[in-house]
Amino acid sequence: MMIFVYAVLVFLVLRFSVTLFNFLSNPKLGYYGKHFTDKVSIIILSAPSEDGVQSTLNAIEQQEYKYTEVIVQQLENEEELVNRASGKYLLFLEAGTVIRHGLINNLIYRVKVFELAVLSLVPTYIAAGFMEKCIYPLNDFLLLNLLPLRLVRLSRVPAFAAGNNGCLFFDAALCRQYNWHNKLKHKSGIEVVKQVKQQQLKAETLLANKFVYSKVELKGLDNFSERLFLNFGNSVPVALSYLALVVLGPVMVLLSFNPVLAVLPFGLIFLSRIMIAFLTLQNPFVQVLLHPLQMLLLFTLILKVILGRILRSFKPGK
Structure with missing residues (x-):
């Protein structure tokens, strides 16, 4: 005993x-005050009937970054979506994810400075009810209680991996080369980051820090x-x-x-x-x-x- x-x-x-x-160590995405003109393809992972797509589209329209194209997944696979995308960078968002001003410029700056193949952000959750407030913080609790987030970038070891499907930002050329986007909707951000590190490329996972929000509703516990x-x-x-x-x-x-x-x-x-x-x-x-x-x-x-x-x-x- x-x-x-x-x-x-x-x-x-x-x-x-x-x-x-x-x-x-405060592993959050910062505001860097830099501005870029690289084209970014924003891909919203969603089924046609899935709620939240419109709120994500509205948030994108209000962004100050205008060098974008938006593609909404509708019964297409990720391979087709990525082949259609023409941006230098790919930003995958789940339906219902809301992005704020400054996000894209800060993502590009972070990827350029640290030569990242992928940058994953953990969205800030906005709970719809009592059960959501009880359940969704569990993921953040496990993440921050088990893994020093800074080690995701500092270490090339795949075991030090974390990620979130809500917001994934890729170097488009590398993403196509290694097919990280393949069946992304059925994988987790953790697995994607592990795949990147297995190629001995750099990946990073940070907390969104008011740049990305996800409105969550309890629709099923299995996933x-x-x-x-x-x-x-x-x-x-x-x-x-x-x-x-x-x-x-x-x-x-x-x-x-x-x-x-x-x-x-x-x-x-x-x-x-x-x-x-x-x-x-x-x-x-x-x-x-x-x-x-x-x-x-x-x-x-x-x-x-x-x-x-x-x-x-x-x-x-x-």
């Missing part, structure tokens, strides 16, 4: 250290659960270990009835949620209050994915 409690405390300190590093699971490298043992140490661990510490042991984990959890909330432009007070419910939801969602994979493995022909 005590060995497990100490393992929980050590893991919690390590996770807090990662969160603190992210907070101090979101699978995306959460990617934060564990698609590994069932890693996911189970994380759930044991992060979700069950604090409960076991609380049940140990040792006030000294309880102060450390709950103090670090409180500080971690505050830092993550400030980084992702969420209400820190709300995130702290919702933390127990969010951890319960995280446990349920990840366990559902694991059980689903185990059951599929026992089906005939698997």
Whole structure:
């Protein structure tokens, strides 16, 4: 029992250290005050009936950057879309993603200065209701609690990868050469960044910092659960270990009835949620209050994915 409690405390300190590093390094897209004239092809990934396309188009029209062309996916594959695009850069946006002034100039500047093949931004979520406020911050929590974002660019190792489908900015020539866009709608941003790093090219993932917003509505949990699971490298043992140490661990510490042991984990959890909330432009007070419910939801969602994979493995022909 005590060995497990100490393992929980050590893991919690390590996770807090990662969160603190992210907070101090401030991995956000900055405003650089530069202006460019390179043509950018904006591709909106959407089915014809998908909501949110118009809000994305409206936001693009209000951009100060005018050297763009816009292509909306309508039952076409990504190969056809990219072949039609004539821009030097490709900006993939999910339907419902809203971009703000300065985004495209800042993306181009970042890609040019650091010679990036792809730059992925994690949008700031605007939750539609209570359940959205509970569930969608989980992705940011895992991202900033497990990986120092600055290492995505500084390290060529594919294991240090993170990404988001909401906003992906490619060098068009490299994207076509390596077919990173192929079936992008069915992959995650993490997998795309890994593919880029496997070619020993540079990739970067940053927080959007008010430049990109995503209005989220809870329409189904399966796809979101699978995306959460990617934060564990698609590994069932890693996911189970994380759930044991992060979700069950604090409960076991609380049940140990040792006030000294309880102060450390709950103090670090409180500080971690505050830092993550400030980084992702969420209400820190709300995130702290919702933390127990969010951890319960995280446990349920990840366990559902694991059980689903185990059951599929026992089906005939698997």
